[in-house]
Amino acid sequence: MFIKNIIISGFRSYREQSFPDGLSPRTNVIVGKNGSGKSNFFAAVQFVLSERFSNLSAAERKELFHVGSGRPSLSIFVEIVFDNSDGRLVIPGRAEEVEVRIRRTVGLKQDEFRVNDRKFSSNEVHQLLESAGFSSSNPYYIVEQGKITYLVSMSEAERYQIIKDIAGTKVYEARRDESKRILEETELKQEQINHSISQLEEKLRELEKETAELKEFQDAEHEKKCLEYCIFNLELENAKEGLMKLENEWTSKKTTLSKNQESESLAEQEIQTCEEQLAEIGRLITRLEAERVSIEKEISALNTKQTVVELDANDGANSLYRADKEYEALLKENSDLDNALAKARNNALQKRQMFKKSETIAIESLAEVDRMQKLVDRMQEKRNRNKLFKSQAERDRWIAKEISKNKEIIDNARSELQSVEKEIISLDEAIKVRKNTKDTSHSVEKVEKDLAIREDKITDALRKRNELNLKRRQLWQVVHEQENVSKQLEESLERTRQQIERNISYEIRQGLQSLQEVLKEMDPNIRKSVHGPLIDLITVEDGFNTAVEIIAGNALFNVVVDTFDIGAMVLEKMNKSRKPGRISFFPLDICKGVKKNIPETPECSSILSKISFDDRFSRVVTEVFGRAAVVVSLEAGLKFVKELSCDVITLDGDQLGRKGAITGGFIDKRNMKLPVYAKEKNLAVALSEARKKLDNLCQEVASVEQTITEVLNELELLRAQNVSIERRADEEFREARQREEHILRLSSQKETLLLTKRTLERNIQESLEMNDRLLEESKDKFKINWTDEEELELEKLSEELASMKIKSASMQAQPVHLATEAQLMEDTVQHMERRKVMIGNRIREIGWSKRTTHGLDRERDSLKHESTLLNDRLSAIKKSIDTSTRRKQEVQKKMESLSLNRLSAALSLQEKEDLIDKTQVQRNLLLQRREEALNKLRKLGVVPKGSEKYAKFSLGKLMHHLKGVNDRLKKCSHVNRKAIDQHTALQQSSNELLLQRNSLEEELKSIYDLINHLDMKKDEAIERTYKQIQYQFEEVFKELVGSEDTYAELQLVRSSSDKDEDPYCAARIRVSFGMGTIVSELEQLSGGQKSLVALTFIFAIQRCDPAPFYLFDEIDAALDAEYRTAVANMIQKQSEECQFIIATFKTEFLSRAEKVLGIFFHNKVSRIQTISMEEGIKMLKQVALADRKRGRDVEHHDQISNG
Structure with missing residues (x-):
């Protein structure tokens, strides 16, 4: 069940409003500027669902009407459309409705409800809503503006009243008030009957006073007076004598009783001392047992850690042994490699010089052979061309064509030569850059120095950590002891205050x-x-x-x-x-x-x-x-x-x-009262000092824990720095090797390009020479026949060329052989250099691994030391537990003995008290007799004449004479003949009234039983509701704070007297936000924390009595950012089961909203429409900017006013 749509017409700032695309069944967030109509929207919902607008006066109705431009409306209405697919709202006669529309229409003289176009009364609508889960005793499914502030500032008694309302105690209290009213009426009837009975009894006594004839009555009365005077006087003397005797006995017994009482009081004090000792020993044993369990857990965890570190240390030791062997071998190999590398470099250099010298000779020889070869080739070509061409013109054309080809070849070669030269210049610059690159790598000595410095710091940090752990453990022992002292003082103070309450x-x-x-x-x-x-x-x-x-x-x-x-x-x-x-x-x-x-x-x-x-x-x-x-x-x-x-x-x-x-x-x-009152003052002062000392100790523990955290952070930082230094050094060494290899590759490319350059230059030179020869040949006269001189010269040159080729061939073989040997030697040098680099890296790695192994050794030693301390402390605790247990048994035996002695003394004291009480009763009886005798004598007045003749009579004789006189007086009762009938009639009336009084007493008993039963049911409802809210309060608080070590308690405070109708009088909230914070009262929290606790209380109530949807109006106004996020997450989670409509000025809810609604206000008319999340965030930023500007304007105005 959820709200699908809300239709508003003419209500406050809304002229016409609805949601064509409907509301989300999960989370709907409303944003808008202040004064745009958010509160009016929530008021419109309350107008239909809440009892807030139940009884409206004409003026209040008028205030609900929309005031704007245009024609004013004569009536307004708000209609809420519910999705009832789950059948939660059951309309009488139409139980299968999947959509329920509840509309309330108000005019100046009209106020009616309609449900699916059927008219309902206000009570019927509220009953319908209550059947769907909208409890009138739990109005927190709608949280208005200021509700959070009210919950924060409310008293504990008001908070308890909320729990009572949620428990539904109003029903019990209404029935109880009705029972009390009936009780008062019954008691009034009983009082009237008692008054009538007393009047009848008075009339009966008056009838009994009628006596016999007057003269006989006066004679008997006078004699009676004389006898009574003698009897009263004798009783007075007897009473005085008995009083004197009892006074002496009472004084003696009281002295003995005082001594016994002092003995019993001393025994009671000793027993109380033993009980306090037992309680203290019990608390000590409990604390020691808890500490023992804690230390055993620490030892178990430490043993596990120690085992892991021991294994790592053993592996490290084995690795260290192998590393030492490898380290020595690598050092020796490195030393041998240095000598071999120096020798190999020298041999390679000599071989390279020999190669260059031999290569120069070979090149010169080859150049001479080439020159001769070209000369021979020219002569042969010239001879062949003379045979090839028929005329000089044909020859000249061919020469011109060849010269053109050669020029083209020369141009191409020169272009290629320029490109090669540019590449060579580029390679030179690259090699220069690589060679000139600043060596940023750390030297091995510097890295080792940095690592050693940090290892020393790590050692100091470990030592400091161990010292702080020991100090913290010792401080906790002192804190536990001080807590024990405070607990003992609290119990003593509580017992003293209870005694004060009993005494006052x-x-x-x-x-x-x-x-x-x-x-x-x-x-x-x-x-x-x-x-x-x-x-x-x-x-x-x-x-x-x-x-x-x-x-x-x-x-x-x-x-x-x-x-x-x-x-x-x-x-x-x-x-x-x-x-x-x-x-x-x-x-x-x-x-x-x-x-x-x-x-x-x-x-x-x-x-x-x-x-x-x-x-x-x-x-x-x-x-x-x-x-x-x-x-x-x-x-x-x-x-x-x-x-x-x-x-x-x-x-x-x-x-x-x-x-x-x-x-x-x-x-x-x-x-x-006085001794107890003085004791209470002393205990209160001692408790205050003990709590102050405990607070100081807790602060010291917190300070030590903070220091431990700082040391651990420093330790982690140093270890991370070591790893970073090692990693950075490896990277720099690797970069250096890569740079050297790159330089070698660039040098090799340069050599290749230089060879290409020389080849191109030679080709260009040959082409130029060829063109010169062709030009010279073109100037010579064309000869058809080759002369003998020229032939002889050609043969001579050919013979010289053959001889030079043989000689040059032998010269060309030697540089190739030397180049091969030099290259082999240089490869050997490079291999040795790479091996030397590898050896250096391995030596450095072994050095770092040794440092890691040493760190494990230090850690192992630290753990062993800490394990020794913990075992010593565990032994001391076990010894203390055994000592405390024996001490407890001794105190118990002593207390049993004292209890037996006290019981015996109490029995003896009780006997003496009974004797004193009996004596006191006898004394009081004698005093009463004396006073009665005196009063009787005073009533008799003056001593009657003739009484002296009875002065020597005994009491028995006087009583005998008095009996006779009384018998004579009884004979006078026959004077009134109607006295018996009157007495009988009055007695019958009295009996009827007595029967009525007994019936009323039974009714009173039934009413009292009913009141007691209602009180019991109400108390059960309060207890049940409180336990549910307390459980949900703890769960919601943990979820909102996001920490498992939080503490949240909703505690009912008991009434100070049993005469109160309620067993409790207030509901107190105590919370702790974890992370070592103390448990605080609500008044001790910050504003944001108070708001979070108030929201926790609301969510706990909602979970105990869930509703199908919730409306929240700026509940996150006073929350901190982290708690707003937590509340938003919780609402998002709960929106899977119910609907939320939330108004906010913060962005946390927007990111979790399924639908964002924006409120716009223009020309006194509010309008709500669906907007995107980005538009909502923009609107909230505009609102925040406007609020800051308004604040600056107010501040500026205040400054001007003050100025």
């Missing part, structure tokens, strides 16, 4: 808490005028806590303020805020502080002298304690209370009032 009444604690909340909202000057409760402002000497606490009572928690007006202002603020609890004030301006003059003696002293306080509060402290004295015993108290006419109190808390009242008895010292 709930109303007082709630009042003090409400005071602190109100003071945070008031003016700082007022806060300075409120000094806190009296118990925080005084310090009591040891041994006098009981006396001070009994004297002050709840006045210890009265708040001291400067003036009465300050107290009235604070109280008024609390009442206006409806803060719970009870609070009382001590205004300093109206406290008189009257002090009683009490002499300081060993038996008596002023209790004020045992209290330390600031002089500013002297009047308040004097007002409370200035009229009381502390004495050593009740006997001394009886003495001083009469002498000083003031209240006195013993150290055990027995108080004697100046008017004669005696109060006291057994006081449980464990319920005293």
